[in-house]
Amino acid sequence: MTRPGSAETAAETASEQWALVDEGWGREAVAFATLSEPANCREYVALHQLLGIEAGQEVLDVACGSGLAVELAAARGATAAGLDASARLVAIARDRAPEADIRVGDMNALPWGDGTFDVVTSFRGIWGTTPDAVAEVRRVLRPGGRVGLTVWGHIKDSPGAWALEPFTLASREKVANHAAMVSLGRPGAGEELLTAWGFEDVHRHEIPFAWEFADPDHYARALASTGPAYEAIQAVGEQAFLDHAREVAASRVRAGLPLRAVIFVVGYVATKPLDVPPPHDDEPSGSFLAPTPPSPGAERLRQDDVDELGYVMNASRLWGRxxxxxxxxxxxxxxxxxxxxxxxxxxxxxxxxxxxxxxxxxxxxxxxxxxxxxxxxxxxxxxxxxxxxxxxxxxxxxxxxxxxxxxxxxxxxxxxxxxxxxxxxxxxxxxxxxxxxxxxxxxxxxxxxxxxxxxxxxxxxxxxxxxxxxxxxxx
Ligand SMILES: C[S@@+](CC[C@H](N)C(=O)[O-])C[C@H]1O[C@@H](n2cnc3c(N)ncnc32)[C@H](O)[C@@H]1O
Missing domain, CATH: 1.20.1290.10 (AhpD-like)
Incomplete structure (x- = not known):
């Protein structure tokens, strides 16, 4: 398959991105896991629900951070796995989900074999700047498997846009990179990327996302634990970043209610095509009923049989209805x-x-x-x-x-x-x-x-x- 764009440029961009984010995300891993990541739970639950994650499925979360989404997939009965570039975040993820197969690694070279997973998720982990990671997601999915990705939507239009404003303290170059990263949320962008990488049945969804914090101090510390904040801290220093964040949040305090920032998040759900051919017109039905018309569910049953047995069982042809x-x-x-x-x-x-x-x-x-x-x-x-x-x-x-x-x-x-x-x-x-x-x-x-x-x-x-x-x- 021909990769869209220049593979070399994309790979360079990806590895630079990895080094940068790894440095930024691991340094305050415990603060991120306890003060920041729990506020993302609505997003995890919503995407898991859209993907129908359930008992018995093999599920991988790419760029899993400190592993709350892995833990929630395991709670639904899935056999869960995760990968993140930051060893310190992975240590927390393993502590949270000891049964899960959680590895330190690069999303551009996933350390699992072809066709391993039923579902792959990534919560704001794969961006417009890391398109090669999509190829890896496709490779590790089994035919008929599903991918679910979330990315920021239209941040400026979001009621909670103020909560991301302190990131703009980073250098102009870094802020421009943030813009390139979030471009995947633009109308049509994710659909185009996933289709270019051979996914089908691509759907865009609005994903509920609301950060909640106890007070401006909690907010400032939570935000400071993230990768983009590290870039801002490099530019202005930690104290200036925290002071600025507290100031931004002060005007948002509501009596008797948490600080709340609703931010638009987009979810893409798509399917890796099956590689089993649909039935021929002259293929017998194997039962008294007429041949089953092609459908995603019928094709999945055929594919499972071909993978397991090398032929399609008559019972599967029948139950394809x-x-x-x-x-x-x-x-x-x-x-x-x-x-x-x-x-x-x-x-x-x-x-x-x-x-x-x-x-x-x-x-x-x-x-x-x-x-x-x-x-x-x-x-x-x-x-x-x-x-x-x-x-x-x-x-x-x-x-x-x-x-x-x-x-x-x-x-x-x-x-x-x-x-x-x-x-x-x-x-x-x-x-x-x-x-x-x-x-x-x-x-x-x-x-x-x-x-x-x-x-x-x-x-x-x-x-x-x-x-x-x-x-x-x-x-
Ligand atoms: C925006 S966070 C998302 C984390 C988590 N999914 C969440 O919902 O909070 C981005 C994550 O991507 C990880 N990351 C960045 N580049 C990576 C790469 N090349 N391979 C694997 N993980 C990477 C970072 O360590 C960080 O945990």
Whole structure:
């Protein structure tokens, strides 16, 4: 892909920018983390919401500062990562989100492999002066992954423009650089940049942003902890900067209310295109329904299959009509897996016992294969055929429960339940296991009723014992 603009000039600008900001941002890291960054929380929450950040997603925050956005992404259940050039800010980010993978580095050379993340964010970290960072964001996103960037909007028109005024104490050259940086917020600028780097579905949003401070002293100290303030301090000295900031804020004090500066912030959200081709006109649907029309959700399901399996499953072609519903169904299944503490072998036993009793060939093949991988082909074929001799006593009772629920949910008895308790399952686990079985039945029922055919590639890859065991259901 041809990079827009001169790559050399951009790289020089980027590395100069890095050195400058690193020096400025780390020196008052604790003050920044405690006095300044918390006031940005509205921006983080709003962009996370727009991007739909949720449990199970891999999320990277570029130029993460002291890591509040990383911590909030982790709080939504995401597997979070962050990167910042300042080691002192990164130390605080790691303290806040110990489980997250937070690294010191340059946004122009992200230390992660291609296609690692579902979502990449950057909160006023990527600017008009750092366009190469956008290429790196694109590289580390998986196909279909989403980027969310915020930048300052029209500062002069913002009611809280006064709060940024002390930055203009910096040298004329630095102030001009600030203007170049914030140019990405101009109408059309971010859309143009992201489109030039091959993103699609680019949308611009107004992002809520309000700094609040207890009093002019709090404001002056918070502002002084930031990178642009350091440039002003270099020009006029720290005391003069603080005095000026306090003076600016003094006229903004409101009785009984915090100092509040609402500043316009723009958010860009865009998608990295999928690299799986849309279905051909003559591609079979793999079910009784007509071929699923292309849509971002349907393409995502196709891409996930191609990445994982090398082909598109007929079930995914079918569910491409309702990808959000499939996500929801699998989200519920994940909740059961967590609540029931169901490992891969246990899930394999539950699904093979359920699918074989229902007479669903598709899930019998798919999960018979998975169970064969974790526990051996003979054991998997045995469970498919109702022979549980390879299972331990607790697994045998659980497989019997799956068959009983599938065969006749009204026919179960408290004695069946007691048998589960007797082998060590508590009532919360029994609940989770039963919901898991019911959700698998819903999935199997839709596939079977609509004629989703087990994939030839799936069956061909199975051990013979598993493939031969499944004599029921659709072909
Ligand atoms: C405006 S702050 C944004 C910080 C944080 N995202 C927030 O919301 O407060 C800019 C951040 O970019 C970091 N930074 C600047 N140049 C960088 C580079 N080349 N690579 C990584 N981080 C950089 C600074 O250390 C600083 O933490």
């Amino acid at each position: 309702m990808p959000g519903t499939l996500d929801g169904l699998f989200g519920l299944l994940s909740q059961c897996v967590k609540a029931g503490r169901l490992d891969q072998r246990t899930r394999g036993i539950l699904v093979t016992a359920t699918a074989s009793t229902l007479g669903d060939a598709y899930c019998s093949f798919a999960w018979g294969g998975k169970l064969a991988t974790s526990a051996g082909a003979d054991l998997a074929a045995g469970v498919l055929l109702g022979d549980d001799t390879g299972l331990d006593p607790a697994e045998q009772v659980m497989a019997s429960w799956a068959r009983a629920v599938t065969r006749d949910a009204n026919g179960t008895t408290s004695t069946d339940l007691q048998a589960l308790r007797d082998v060590g399952y508590d009532d919360d686990q029994i609940m989770a296991i039963t919901v898991f079985i019911a959700l698998r039945l819903a999935f199997s029922t839709v596939n079977d009723a609509l004629g989703a055919t087990p994939d030839a590639e799936l069956v061909a890859a199975l051990p013979a014992a598993v493939a031969d065991a499944v004599t029921w259901g659709r072909r």
